[in-house]
Amino acid sequence: MAGKKPQKAGWTRRDFFNWMLNVVMGVIAILVAIPSVGAAITPAFHNAAPxxxxxxxxxxxxxxxxxxxxxxxxxxxxxxxxxxxxxxxxxxxxxxxxxxxxxxxxxxxxxxxxxxxxxxxxxxxxxxxxxxxxxxxxxxxxxxxxxxxxxxxxxxxxxxxxxxxxxxxxxxxxxxxxxxxxxxxxxxxxxxxxx
Amino acid sequence: MYTRIVRWIDDRLMVSPLWRDMADHPVPAHVNPSEKVSAFVYCFGGVTFLLIIAQFVTGMFLAMYYVPDIINSYNSTKYIMHHVLFGLQLLSMHNWGSSLIIIMVTLHMLRIYWMGVYKKPRELNWIVGVTLLLLILGFGFTGYLLPWDEKAYFATQVGVSFTKYVPFVGPALLKILSGGSKIGAATLTRFFAIHVLFLPAMLIAFLGLHFLMIRRQGITGPY
Structure with missing residues (x-):
């Protein structure tokens, strides 16, 4: 951040990037979790025919x-x-x-x-x-x-x-x-x- | 709630400083993509690590259904594709993720090479990095056989045949790698064990070394 104006208090640039990072990581985690958990709980949705x-x-x-x-x-x-x-x-x-x-x-x-x-x-x-x-x-x-x-x-x-x-x-x-x-x-x- | 849980743990173990030390670790301005967009080239290693985590997760869940056996592996793979909820997506993520990892590690290595940052004092980390590249190629090679379809079978036949040309020990190496004198039941179990047990253990160990060294030595600019 060299040569930049001092950040104002409140919603800083740093906060914004932190938030972005968390959102992106969260989305990735959800994308991986959906098929993984889906595969794991599949048996609950299968009803065996006689x-x-x-x-x-x-x-x-x-x-x-x-x-x-x-x-x-x-x-x-x-x-x-x-x-x-x-x-x-x-x-x-x-x-x-x-x-x-x-x-x-x-x-x-x-x-x-x-x-x-x-x-x-x-x-x-x-x-x-x-x-x-x-x-x-x-x-x-x-x-x-x-x-x-x-x-x-x-x-x-x-x-x-x-x-x-x-x-x-x-x-x-x-x-x-x-x-x-x-x-x-x-x-x-x-x-x-x-x- | 979250703050209280963190405080409860910190009262006992003081882990927050360790985490903050990692999360707030300053990096030079020229490697920060928010300062200079072209600095995204410094992210290839981190992206590889993210992809590796995704491979671990998807792989663990695939192993709930996959059977490393010449009779059942093809059928269990087909079962994952057609009967498991989001099974096709899970399999595809693992499949495409493996290709993405190889692309990302290649880009990562090219960045290190072109910038010349493997030079003293970072030679050891370069060696560890090349080892990681070989481990990842090993993952790709062993994982390719597991669906036990025609493509997997003959690709592996070609792949293990290369070892024939190693002087003196070639024929022995070929037998050791394929678990016998042909690609068969023993090859499949061998490749499965390497893919899900041996390689992950080594990968974790070498990734740990890789990260410890970069943390110890810091990021250096292009020479």
Whole structure:
């Protein structure tokens, strides 16, 4: 500032340049922050669509459920399925299972998620007790998937399902519950068959 | 509020004087663009530093999605471009920023060279500066491979092939640089590690030296 007049008090040249510098740096910081923060919070805006998976032919599923039961009444059987899991950029072959029971009538199948509503373990079907037992913390569910004992806060999820030709397809939803999550214990045998 | 927080910290650590010492540090009138517009040539180094900070930030966020693996790196890059919120912008900023840095460091070096300010007593800072230039070129070279597309693959093939011509140790160098006898999975992980771990660590260290020396020795005019 050599050779310049002394600055007046108040809004000085120096203040102005300081202010300009702060504004420019602020704008740069915002420009960098927008896409960075956007990328970081992207998962909050992604809602996974259900993946329809094939459990197999209806007649075979019905037979296995009836054969496992007694007196012509179907009971719970494991219905394994395999599918291609699209995990963000990765596509991986994956396999899991549902618990399927033939209940007759117009609804035909009652298909439960094997995922415990407590902390997400796969529950075991115990034919002798007519119950599902969770191996992790001892939650117990009835044949309809209602939570009757242990820490489980909710009934087992129920799969939405539909017929495609002669095959039964179920809607695999979030990794955490697999199926439609019941929030109350009201309908014991909801029919989630879709056209 | 702001003043109170600053005072609270200063009561304990007295950091304000350190900050003021940096922020209010006087520079000669001839390097101040507000005195003489042509003095903007003295800003190339500072602009490079700003761009480097932006590269650090964008790079950290890109690493949330990028996978250094021959099966997934191309797909994860595509995922960033098409499915991540502002992902294309983030990737582009990192991509364009790298080119801008190389332009700015070149201009910075030319300014130092033409003004002859590398001369005694600033030879050490010149050496550190050239090292920084090499580190930045290293960033560019290793980062280029990471999307694992065709251009990346063959550009890297050409780039590592140069090492063949180093006398005696050439073939060994080629294998060390590419992590094997061809450009493949090991090259990608190697380049990724160099790009995000080794080079940033060295860059920070050398930038620190660079700034300490310029502060110690001050700015000198053109000779």
């Amino acid at each position: 993946v329809w998976v094939n459990l197999g032919a209806q007649t075979g599923l019905q037979q296995s459920s009836v054969q496992a039961g007694t007196g012509g009444v179907g009971t719970v059987v494991k219905a394994p399925y395999s599918y291609v899991e699209v995990d963000h950029w990765a596509k991986l072959p994956a396999a899991d299972y549902a618990y399927l029971r033939y209940i007759g009538g117009s609804c035909a199948f009652y298909i439960l998620s094997p995922i415990c509503t407590h902390l997400g373990c796969h529950v075991n079907w115990i034919q002798a007790d007519n119950q599902f037992h969770c191996p992790c913390h001892g939650s117990v569910y009835t044949v309809d998937g209602l939570n009757v004992s242990g820490p489980a806060p909710l009934p087992l999820g129920v799969f939405r399902w539909k017929m495609v030709g002669n095959d039964v397809w179920v809607a695999r939803e979030s990794t955490f519950t697999h199926a439609h999550q019941r929030t109350t214990e009201s309908p014991t045998e909801p029919c989630l068959k879709e056209a």
